[in-house]
Amino acid sequence: MTHVIRAATAGDMQALYEMAKLTGGGFTNLPPDRNALRGKLKRSAEAFTRESEERMDDLFVVVLENTETGEVRGTAQLFTHVGQSWPFYSYRLTTLTQHSRELERTVRAEMLSLVTDLEGSSEVGGLFLHPSERAGGLGLLLARSRYLFIASHRARFSDRILAELRGIIDERGGSPFWDAIGGKFFGMTFQEADEFNAIHGNQFIADLMPKHPVYIAMLPEEARKVIGLPHPSGRAAMRMLEHEGFSYEGYVDIFDGGPTMTGRTDAVASVRNAARKPVTDCDLANGEKALIATGRLAGFRCCCGIRAFTEGGVAIDPEAAQLLRVREGDEVWSVAR
CATH class of the missing domain: 3.40.630.30 (Gcn5-related N-acetyltransferase (GNAT))
Structure with a gap:
């Protein structure tokens, strides 16, 4: 991509x-x-x-x-x-419920407030x-x-x-x-x-x-x-x-x-499942499809790629690394697609 x-x-x-x-x-x-x-x-x-x-x-x-x-x-x-x-x-959308004892009837009116x-x-x-x-x-x-x-x-x-x-x-x-x-x-x-x-x-x-x-x-x-x-x-x-x-x-x-x-x-x-990890490898060939992001504020970049968690962080594919302009040691956020 x-x-x-x-x-x-x-x-x-x-x-x-x-x-x-x-x-x-x-x-x-x-x-x-x-x-x-x-x-x-x-x-x-x-x-x-x-x-x-x-x-x-x-x-x-x-x-x-x-x-x-x-x-x-x-x-x-x-x-x-x-x-x-x-x-x-x-x-x-709200509901107003009203009851008439004489008529033995309950009316529920839907309203927009x-x-x-x-x-x-x-x-x-x-x-x-x-x-x-x-x-x-x-x-x-x-x-x-x-x-x-x-x-x-x-x-x-x-x-x-x-x-x-x-x-x-x-x-x-x-x-x-x-x-x-x-x-x-x-x-x-x-x-x-x-x-x-x-x-x-x-x-x-x-x-x-x-x-x-x-x-x-x-x-x-x-x-x-x-x-x-x-x-x-x-x-x-x-x-x-x-x-x-x-x-x-x-x-x-x-x-x-x-x-x-x-x-x-x-x-x-x-948000709940987003993982923050340092990149340990930028040459991953097979892994889980993921959204991967890096950078703070104006430096934020995000793309689709593949990832695999490693003992010290996360490995990503070279295409994602190139799009995100990251290398080993840089930090990324990722979440499974």
Whole structure:
């Protein structure tokens, strides 16, 4: 494999912009707006250069690079502490049970309540793989590399972690969920609101969104049936998150109704099982398939390779050693594929 995950730089701006134009909407963390992307890269660069281990509101942007061609073919993001710059809003599904003695009837009403329960969590998001590269395990590499980054920089991340999955978007690029709720109060289409949020943040939600619970039974059927469902392109990502130990606990996105998956950071499989070892051999020919990473902050690199634990550390294959730019004695983190 010739692909490696590395820290994004200002030079990746055009590649990120071209990928952002391919997302098809509803992808808040990767807006097709040059100024917004420049802002993300600037914020990421500041996070990668900050040596302090203090937990702050950092954003790390990584990219998937084909080292043979130099092309950037994917990207992903990590947020260390959401809800610090502005509130982190979600809807949470709740149930209100009421009983009438006279009618001898119990009624259970499902509601959507606007909450900030997830403030302070870390977040993995912004994952996008170029359509021409969606094969050969590159999506898995891109997604799980973030957990090796978390494991190797654990002090910077919270004890709870979340991942927002894009909800159902119709063929016009609209959202039945937004049309039924947000669209009634903001006078904006889903695409307009989503773009505004991506560029300016969601403080406008706090300013204008009604704070009272929304009774689901009062929503149109088109909106009710998409609550908590991921976009078809995100079903594999949802399964991958579940495999890592994330679960759906009734939190949904306030724009498109997509599910928010949550978990305990130290219980995420790729964080829990990550092994930190010195390299004892760079010529391994046969071994266990693994994700292997090295480097701190801006020096972080991750690739797919093979490993075998040895008495004094871990042996890796020469291709991985070359991609990671490591030699015997250097330290790597790894987790089984």
